[in-house]
Amino acid sequence: MKIILSLLALLPLATSSAKIMPLQFDQLRELCTPSKSASGWLELGWEIDLWKARERAAREGKPIFLWEMDGHPLGCT
Amino acid sequence: MQKILREQFVIVAADDWYQRRQNDALGKFFRSVADQGPRKGAGGGTRQGRYAFSASGTLLGFNNNRDPQRILNMLRESLRKYEALPAGERKAGAFKVPTLNPGALDERYARPLTQDTVVMKVHGRVLERDRKGNYAACGEPGANNKSFRHTGFGASTDHLWLKEAELEQLTALALKNPQGVAVPRAVAMRIARFHLVDNTRGEPPHWNLEEVRKLILRATMQPKTAGARYSTNLRLTGAFHLETKDGKRGYTGEISGFLRTVSKTGAREFQFVAVGQHWGEGTYTRGARPGKTPFAVAFTLADSQKAEDCVPPQAIRWEKGYYEADRH
Numbered sequence: 001m002k003i004i005l006s007l008l009a010l011l012p013l014a015t016s017s018a019k020i021m022p023l024q025f026d027q028l029r030e031l032c033t034p035s036k037s038a039s040g041w042l043e044l045g046w047e048i049d050l051w052k053a054r055e056r057a058a059r060e061g062k063p064i065f066l067w068e069m070d071g072h073p074l075g076c077t
Numbered sequence: 078m079q080k081i082l083r084e085q086f087v088i089v090a091a092d093d094w095y096q097r098r099q100n101d102a103l104g105k106f107f108r109s110v111a112d113q114g115p116r117k118g119a120g121g122g123t124r125q126g127r128y129a130f131s132a133s134g135t136l137l138g139f140n141n142n143r144d145p146q147r148i149l150n151m152l153r154e155s156l157r158k159y160e161a162l163p164a165g166e167r168k169a170g171a172f173k174v175p176t177l178n179p180g181a182l183d184e185r186y187a188r189p190l191t192q193d194t195v196v197m198k199v200h201g202r203v204l205e206r207d208r209k210g211n212y213a214a215c216g217e218p219g220a221n222n223k224s225f226r227h228t229g230f231g232a233s234t235d236h237l238w239l240k241e242a243e244l245e246q247l248t249a250l251a252l253k254n255p256q257g258v259a260v261p262r263a264v265a266m267r268i269a270r271f272h273l274v275d276n277t278r279g280e281p282p283h284w285n286l287e288e289v290r291k292l293i294l295r296a297t298m299q300p301k302t303a304g305a306r307y308s309t310n311l312r313l314t315g316a317f318h319l320e321t322k323d324g325k326r327g328y329t330g331e332i333s334g335f336l337r338t339v340s341k342t343g344a345r346e347f348q349f350v351a352v353g354q355h356w357g358e359g360t361y362t363r364g365a366r367p368g369k370t371p372f373a374v375a376f377t378l379a380d381s382q383k384a385e386d387c388v389p390p391q392a393i394r395w396e397k398g399y400y401e402a403d404r405h
Contacts (some may be wrong), residue, residue, distance in 0.1 A: 027211070074090050
């Protein structure tokens with residue numbers, strides 16, 4: 001009996017069939033959104049078009065820094 | 078480092094999978110720069126890394142190490158080399174970059190964001206349950222100074238691309254059927270196969286057709302009340318079970334959200350979340366927590382004016398397969 005009660009108590013955590021409640025919806029959305037401190041590097045003014053970056057660099061007299069990854073650095077992981 | 082990047086460089090991020098392949102002026106320019114460094118992509122291999130170069134195409138520095146100090150050293154050294162270039166290569170306005178017509182890009186590898194595309198920001202995160210059984214963040218990203226690799230505890234980012242016509246079709250269908258309708262299969266499968274994935278530690282494996290064991294995604298028009306803020310108000314609900322044949326990787330859970338049109342402005346409000354139990358890992362996502370653990374994915378409309386919001390979905394490398402996710 002003790003084992004059955006313990007298993008029943010665990011049921012809400014183990015099942016994925018529980019509906020997402022409105023409060024939980026907001027909480028989950030918030031949990032998944034990157035914090036400002038974790039995404040500050042996005043505010044550096046990234047270009048995503050190498051040719052545009054090249055044109056801007058020539059115009060402004062600056063070198064180019066290219067972050068090149070298999071999977072876009074701004075949208076893969 | 079951020080100050081140097083912001084003030085002294087023009088910074089650009091790109092997906093090597095496209096740029097090392099595309100047979101056009103942009104691809105050729107990139108490869109001409111990369112081939113001056115140690116990563117020559119022999120046999121079509123990767124050229125990923127961090128490059129510094131001039132608009133004229135002279136390589137100034139290369140680094141494929143995550144250590145911030147080594148990247149900083151490379152940036153400083155590159156600035157010194159830049160200053161040593163002839164004036165025609167470095168003075169503002171001195172070097173003329175040829176015009177590149179977008180139509181001249183290799184269309185096999187061009188993924189432009191078109192006017193009829195609706196972009197959603199997709200963020201995933203591993204979770205845990207607190208003492209009350211509520212979902213909570215699972216640890217902190219932390220500094221991880223040993224390898225600077227993803228710990229997998231931060232939020233991941235991808236983009237979901239939908240077509241305006243797909244959302245219009247869904248709203249029209251739901252208006253005709255007040256009891257609720259199934260979200261068109263191509264859209265539901267695109268969401269499930271390519272976006273209900275754990276990409277918190279790297280490039281994730283997507284689900285193939287057979288691995289979608291169960292997928293229900295429905296939209297129900299909510300009744301209009303007097304003075305309603307929304308001209309249309311769709312509630313989205315769903316359930317999914319995704320699992321590899323060998324059972325080593327899977328994700329089961331629920332989906333909930335809304336798609337609304339604001340009466341006064343016609344603006345769209347569109348959000349949904351998926352949450353459930355995830356298990357397993359892929360070739361590039363090693364280090365998953367053992368067993369079945371909570372994992373959530375949130376979808377919100379993106380601001381398509383921002384450059385980073387125009388980055389194509391990771392899974393759109395095969396464009397037809399992405400949009401026709403129910404067929405291929």
